Amino acid sequence: MRVLVVDDSKTMRNIVKGVLATVGATAIEEASDGQDALSRVDAFKPDIILLDWNMPVMDGITFVKTYRVKNKTTPIIMVTTEAEKSRVMEAILAGVNNYAVKPFTPESLSKIIETTIAKAAAKKAA
């Protein structure tokens, strides 16, 4: 599984990478903001994207909107402190597949990742 981790905090990227190691990620690419992520997606071709909301240069929601124009299928999990219902709805409408609210535990995030991958696989099979 190829995973793109997008977060401006290196610490948070490391934490997410630590969780990904337990769910069978084979290749992990890191990006520090939405713009950086857009420049990497074509070459890296991720199977899933884990994305922070609040980032400099280009935030997560802008990335989703831009990315979904050309890619409708690659699952995106928003990993963020933005827990208000309105924000969650905005993200879902923009094309986010799942949502992990900080603070999370490694176990809860790994469960969200596994659920998202399973759903994406089922959708693809259908």
Next chain:
Amino acid sequence: MAANPEISVRFAADASQATLVASPRLDAALLKLDALLVQVQAAGVLIDNEVARKVSGFAAAYGSGLTEHSEVIARSVPSVPGEDGRVEWQKEFDPRAEQAAANAERTDHYQGRHYLQVKTGDMVGMAHGPTHGTDGRDVRGGVLKALQGKPVPIAFKPTLVLDSTGRIIVQVDGVLVLKDNELSVAQSLNVPGSVDFSTGNIDFPGSVIIAGGVGSGFKITAAGDIHVGGLIEVAELHCGGDVIARGGMAGNGRGTIKKARNVQIVYLDKVAAELSGDLIVEREIADCRLIVGGDVRCPNGTVFGGNVAVTGSIVVKAIGSEAYTPTAITLGDLPLLQGPRLEASKMLQQIKATLARFAEQARLIKLNPRPSAAEKETLTEISYEASQQNQELARWAAKLSEIEATILAQRKLDVHVAKMIHPGVTFHIGEFSVEFKDAAKGPIWICWDEQRQLMYRTGSEAARPLADIARVKRVVQPVRGTGGSAIAAAA
């Protein structure tokens, strides 16, 4: 043209030179170069430019010819013998080199090394094969055969290989030995005499066999066994295998044996030793500090003075002395596992302290009913770090549990004393201290009974409480689940 008898060619017996001789008062026509060359060639001399030049010079030098004239006109070209095969040693691996010279400037003569340690893959030198030499020729043109060089005067044993370019490559770790023109790598180091200033300290990746003894101040480190034929003085022995000594060890309080497996020796006197296996001593163990992972077998000797910790059983003739020498025997413990056990316990404590700190940090953040984004991120970090620490906690807990299980499985109390336990002897057995104030005559066997009471037996008599013949005190409460290892824990 017929040969002129007035002109002749004389040859040396080995045809190494030819001399042209002309009688006096010859007709000048006879001394023409062409005529002379024909005559010389007819005599059998190989004509070349040099010979032609000499013959030409002969005619000129004849002059008025009042006397007989002779001149060497040809000399043989001697053969050049081939070079003998040889080994060009790498400087640091030349076994012929006088190591003493290299060591002469050392200030620490204990560090002098008098053997060549090699490792697999080392190139110790280059073998150059013999050359054919160059053939010569005599004055008649006959070939003077050159002597071929002799082969490399060294045979290479299978512990070294000679590659296609002549490089001599070591195949096993060991010591490079050149003996009787045979080059080999010995995997055991044989010291024909004693370890002293002639050998220096020894550090060898295999076994070391010493015909003599080991002098004071020297250190022997061997990955394999150490065999010693004589007395071991105040030395340090580090050994990955067994120590087998035909003599004793007089350590004078500073002699040590470390990391050994089994030790078999005649006696130990004021030695500190740590071994994972059995200790077999022919005579006495006097005033030593010993940690023995296996059994102690000293059936004809006495253990007196010092402190001996034994995991397994003890078979000994007597313990202590008539002079009431204080002698401490720690039994049924695994001293070699106490280090890892303490480390595991310490790690568990540290991890638990870290987790408690994380919990407190998280609690303080959660006091805020509406934590900021930064605080939420911090909580995520704490949660992740705690998760990692919990994994470490589980790992160390499993390790500690494994050590405890090993201690429980291996510890035993099995002491056989054939003759006497003298006053002044103290046994530390788990959480108990057993002091002998009076002599206890043997044969005596000390063990646990089924109710885990300390018992003793003499001969075929029924077992009795050890408290009948010694003062038994519980020094610390037993640690739950770890039985009698509380002394170490208390220490």
